[in-house]
Amino acid sequence: MTDSVTMGGLDLLAPLGPTRPNAPLTRETAFERLRLTLLGVGLGLLGIPVALVLAIGSVLAVPLALTVVGLVVALAVVPATAALAGLHRRIAGTLLREEVVAGYAPDTRRLWARPFRWVRDPARWRDVGFLWYSATGGFVLSMLPLALLTAPLTHLVAAILDGGAVWWLLVLLDGPLLLVWWLVTPTLVRARVTADATILGHGARARVERLERRVAEVTSSRSESLDHNAAEVRRIERDLHDGAQARMTAVGMNVGLAEKLIATDPDAAAAMLREVRETTLAALADLRAVVRGIHPPMLADLGLAGGIEALAGAVPLPVTVSVHLPGGDPPAPLESAVYFAVAEALTNVVKHASATRAWVTVRHDGERLHALVGDDGRGGAAVASGPDSTGLAGLERRLAAFDGTMTVSSPVGGPTVVTWEVPCASSSLRTRPSSGSD
Numbered sequence: 001m002t003d004s005v006t007m008g009g010l011d012l013l014a015p016l017g018p019t020r021p022n023a024p025l026t027r028e029t030a031f032e033r034l035r036l037t038l039l040g041v042g043l044g045l046l047g048i049p050v051a052l053v054l055a056i057g058s059v060l061a062v063p064l065a066l067t068v069v070g071l072v073v074a075l076a077v078v079p080a081t082a083a084l085a086g087l088h089r090r091i092a093g094t095l096l097r098e099e100v101v102a103g104y105a106p107d108t109r110r111l112w113a114r115p116f117r118w119v120r121d122p123a124r125w126r127d128v129g130f131l132w133y134s135a136t137g138g139f140v141l142s143m144l145p146l147a148l149l150t151a152p153l154t155h156l157v158a159a160i161l162d163g164g165a166v167w168w169l170l171v172l173l174d175g176p177l178l179l180v181w182w183l184v185t186p187t188l189v190r191a192r193v194t195a196d197a198t199i200l201g202h203g204a205r206a207r208v209e210r211l212e213r214r215v216a217e218v219t220s221s222r223s224e225s226l227d228h229n230a231a232e233v234r235r236i237e238r239d240l241h242d243g244a245q246a247r248m249t250a251v252g253m254n255v256g257l258a259e260k261l262i263a264t265d266p267d268a269a270a271a272m273l274r275e276v277r278e279t280t281l282a283a284l285a286d287l288r289a290v291v292r293g294i295h296p297p298m299l300a301d302l303g304l305a306g307g308i309e310a311l312a313g314a315v316p317l318p319v320t321v322s323v324h325l326p327g328g329d330p331p332a333p334l335e336s337a338v339y340f341a342v343a344e345a346l347t348n349v350v351k352h353a354s355a356t357r358a359w360v361t362v363r364h365d366g367e368r369l370h371a372l373v374g375d376d377g378r379g380g381a382a383v384a385s386g387p388d389s390t391g392l393a394g395l396e397r398r399l400a401a402f403d404g405t406m407t408v409s410s411p412v413g414g415p416t417v418v419t420w421e422v423p424c425a426s427s428s429l430r431t432r433p434s435s436g437s438d
Helices: 027-045 047-061 068-096 111-119 122-135 137-162 165-172 174-201 204-261 266-294 297-313 332-353 391-400
Strands: 319-324 358-364 368-375 405-409 416-423
Touching: 027 047, 027 068, 027 137, 027 174, 047 068, 047 122, 047 137, 068 111, 068 122, 068 174, 122 137, 122 174, 137 165, 137 174, 165 174, 204 266, 297 319, 297 332, 297 358, 332 358, 332 368, 332 391, 332 416, 391 405, 391 416
Parallel strands: 319 358
Antiparallel strands: 358 368, 368 416, 405 416
């Protein structure tokens, strides 16, 4: 994505929020309207190089298409068109928080044959259509907010210098004009950016391919989630069968033997009952371990922040924890998934990283939950699949069920940073009841 562009402290490429034309007049909304106006001006000014490329292509490349000069011009104009279209794709993708894919056909290695490949590529023709739109209707759409905002100042200056009644009448009408600017600017800018994304990347073929990829991702994550759940059920059954169930069976047998011995050999019966008590305590410990593997009690008692701090406290090296969840804890299934992901990552740090310290960061930005585990160890961690599958691959599959993504940065020599991002709207957060402690 395109890096942020700031002007006077305003981040012009901050993602577009919901359109609220009737937002109350506050300092924040006024700055937002100003940001959108400047953003429109920037998009409009990009129409100048667009018009230049169009002019060169129309005057030279098209009339001379069958000549050597035309081919040379095309070799310059088409990449310039792609560069301008790519810039608009990155801007639109940043503002709309989505990827706008070009979908160009692969270029041939033979330079002289590329123009013939470009002529048959629908994505290149979409770029040409976008240039015409950007230099005409898109330019007007982008500059209209600036025209609405600066018209009152222009009318006032003209009225003072000229003194004509018409100018003073326009000054009187500038109040409603400013109201129109306030109301329509968000809609105009969003319409321009959405049109850019639609023309440049949202063709029918691109939509179908995106939907097919999404269906494949959902199918894969659902299958992996079902496999994971089935494996968890088998693990719980095995733990109960080999642990608590076996101990409780022993308890029943020992109680029966003690019952028979209590009249003839009270000392042996008492020893048997002591063994029963120890076996019962061991069975309770097994049950607690099984329950802890399903949903750790620390999450229910302390929340995600407290659970992660408890995890960090059990690690035999310094761990810095920073959890910032201003709206509350995430839903219980997601909370549990993030907790176990952090636990697995910290376990990997202890086992494999040879690190001297680690750090955990969890935050929520209003739309996504971000979690990060890093260490200063030797690095070289990678996500392997198939027979060589690693714990990181399991974490990736676990969070894929929540439409989450995982990235691993682990150059040789360190540091290693594992990052997760999971969609989690503010409306999904839950406030944990107060424990009553000060």
